[in-house]
Amino acid sequence: MTDTRDRRIAVLDAAAKTKSLNKTRDADQAIRRLVKRNEPITFQAVQREAGVSHAFLYNHxxxxxxIENLRARHTPIAATPADSxxxxxxxxxxxxxxxxxxxxxxxxxxxxxxERAHGENLDLRRELTRRGTTPT
Structure with a gap:
Protein backbone atom coordinates (compact mmCIF):
# COMPACT_ATOMS: atom_id res chain seq x y z
CA MET A 1 0.00 0.00 0.00
CA THR A 2 2.92 2.33 0.72
CA ASP A 3 4.34 1.72 -2.76
CA THR A 4 1.02 2.75 -4.29
CA ARG A 5 0.93 5.88 -2.16
CA ASP A 6 4.53 6.73 -3.05
CA ARG A 7 3.78 6.26 -6.75
CA ARG A 8 0.74 8.52 -6.49
CA ILE A 9 2.78 11.16 -4.71
CA ALA A 10 5.49 10.94 -7.38
CA VAL A 11 2.92 11.24 -10.17
CA LEU A 12 1.26 14.26 -8.52
CA ASP A 13 4.65 15.87 -7.89
CA ALA A 14 5.66 15.39 -11.53
CA ALA A 15 2.32 16.78 -12.71
CA ALA A 16 2.72 19.87 -10.51
CA LYS A 17 6.23 20.50 -11.86
CA THR A 18 5.01 20.11 -15.44
CA LYS A 19 2.10 22.46 -14.80
CA SER A 20 4.46 25.07 -13.33
CA LEU A 21 6.84 24.79 -16.28
CA ASN A 22 3.93 25.17 -18.70
CA LYS A 23 2.67 28.26 -16.86
CA THR A 24 6.16 29.75 -16.90
CA ARG A 25 6.41 29.10 -20.66
CA ASP A 26 2.95 30.61 -21.21
CA ALA A 27 3.89 33.74 -19.23
CA ASP A 28 7.14 34.08 -21.18
CA GLN A 29 5.31 33.79 -24.49
CA ALA A 30 2.69 36.29 -23.32
CA ILE A 31 5.40 38.82 -22.47
CA ARG A 32 6.95 38.34 -25.92
CA ARG A 33 3.57 38.87 -27.63
CA LEU A 34 2.87 42.03 -25.59
CA VAL A 35 6.31 43.43 -26.43
CA LYS A 36 5.83 42.61 -30.11
CA ARG A 37 2.48 44.45 -30.11
CA ASN A 38 4.10 47.34 -28.22
CA GLU A 39 1.57 47.05 -25.40
CA PRO A 40 2.34 48.03 -21.81
CA ILE A 41 3.91 45.19 -19.84
CA THR A 42 2.08 44.94 -16.53
CA PHE A 43 1.31 42.06 -14.21
CA GLN A 44 -2.34 42.33 -15.17
CA ALA A 45 -1.59 42.33 -18.91
CA VAL A 46 0.70 39.30 -18.63
CA GLN A 47 -1.79 37.51 -16.38
CA ARG A 48 -4.59 38.14 -18.85
CA GLU A 49 -2.52 37.22 -21.91
CA ALA A 50 -1.02 34.04 -20.41
CA GLY A 51 -4.03 32.86 -18.41
CA VAL A 52 -2.04 32.62 -15.18
CA SER A 53 -2.71 34.15 -11.77
CA HIS A 54 -1.15 37.28 -10.35
CA ALA A 55 0.19 35.16 -7.49
CA PHE A 56 2.00 32.90 -9.94
CA LEU A 57 3.73 35.89 -11.55
CA TYR A 58 4.63 37.52 -8.24
CA ASN A 59 5.96 34.25 -6.78
CA HIS A 60 8.34 33.56 -9.68
CA ILE A 67 7.81 42.32 -15.86
CA GLU A 68 8.91 45.09 -13.49
CA ASN A 69 11.86 46.00 -15.75
CA LEU A 70 9.73 46.03 -18.90
CA ARG A 71 6.99 48.00 -17.16
CA ALA A 72 9.49 50.66 -16.09
CA ARG A 73 10.77 51.04 -19.68
CA HIS A 74 7.37 51.52 -21.29
CA THR A 75 6.26 55.13 -21.73
CA PRO A 76 2.52 55.42 -22.24
CA ILE A 77 1.11 57.59 -25.01
CA ALA A 78 -1.38 60.22 -23.84
CA ALA A 79 -4.90 59.35 -24.96
CA THR A 80 -7.88 61.54 -25.60
CA PRO A 81 -10.89 61.09 -23.27
CA ALA A 82 -12.90 59.32 -26.00
CA ASP A 83 -10.01 56.93 -26.62
CA SER A 84 -9.76 56.32 -22.89
CA GLU A 115 -12.95 12.42 -10.30
CA ARG A 116 -9.47 11.16 -9.39
CA ALA A 117 -10.25 11.50 -5.68
CA HIS A 118 -13.43 9.46 -6.12
CA GLY A 119 -11.42 6.81 -7.97
CA GLU A 120 -8.82 6.68 -5.20
CA ASN A 121 -11.59 6.48 -2.61
CA LEU A 122 -13.14 3.56 -4.47
CA ASP A 123 -9.75 1.83 -4.71
CA LEU A 124 -9.21 2.25 -0.98
CA ARG A 125 -12.69 0.93 -0.17
CA ARG A 126 -12.05 -2.10 -2.37
CA GLU A 127 -8.73 -2.68 -0.64
CA LEU A 128 -10.42 -2.51 2.77
CA THR A 129 -13.11 -4.93 1.60
CA ARG A 130 -10.45 -7.26 0.24
CA ARG A 131 -8.69 -7.20 3.60
CA GLY A 132 -11.94 -7.91 5.37
CA THR A 133 -12.26 -4.51 7.00
CA THR A 134 -15.50 -2.60 6.47
CA PRO A 135 -15.24 1.11 5.73
CA THR A 136 -17.03 3.47 8.06
Missing part, protein backbone atom coordinates in the same frame (compact mmCIF):
# COMPACT_ATOMS: atom_id res chain seq x y z
CA UNK A 61 11.28 35.91 -9.14
CA UNK A 62 12.54 35.81 -12.75
CA UNK A 63 9.14 36.59 -14.25
CA UNK A 64 8.46 39.24 -11.63
CA UNK A 65 11.76 41.03 -12.25
CA UNK A 66 11.31 40.85 -16.02
CA UNK A 85 -13.45 55.42 -22.66
CA UNK A 86 -13.23 53.06 -25.63
CA UNK A 87 -10.03 51.53 -24.32
CA UNK A 88 -11.60 51.02 -20.91
CA UNK A 89 -14.64 49.27 -22.38
CA UNK A 90 -12.45 47.07 -24.56
CA UNK A 91 -10.13 46.27 -21.66
CA UNK A 92 -12.98 45.42 -19.29
CA UNK A 93 -14.71 43.31 -21.93
CA UNK A 94 -11.47 41.41 -22.50
CA UNK A 95 -11.00 40.95 -18.77
CA UNK A 96 -14.51 39.55 -18.38
CA UNK A 97 -13.96 37.13 -21.26
CA UNK A 98 -10.61 36.07 -19.81
CA UNK A 99 -12.11 35.59 -16.35
CA UNK A 100 -14.90 33.47 -17.80
CA UNK A 101 -12.32 31.38 -19.64
CA UNK A 102 -10.23 30.98 -16.48
CA UNK A 103 -13.31 30.09 -14.45
CA UNK A 104 -14.32 27.45 -17.00
CA UNK A 105 -10.78 25.98 -16.97
CA UNK A 106 -10.68 25.96 -13.17
CA UNK A 107 -14.01 24.14 -13.05
CA UNK A 108 -12.72 21.53 -15.49
CA UNK A 109 -9.54 21.10 -13.44
CA UNK A 110 -11.52 20.75 -10.21
CA UNK A 111 -13.83 18.18 -11.80
CA UNK A 112 -10.80 16.14 -12.90
CA UNK A 113 -9.29 16.29 -9.42
CA UNK A 114 -12.60 15.30 -7.86
Missing amino acids: ADLRQR DNTLVITLTRQIADLKKQHHQQLQDLRKVL
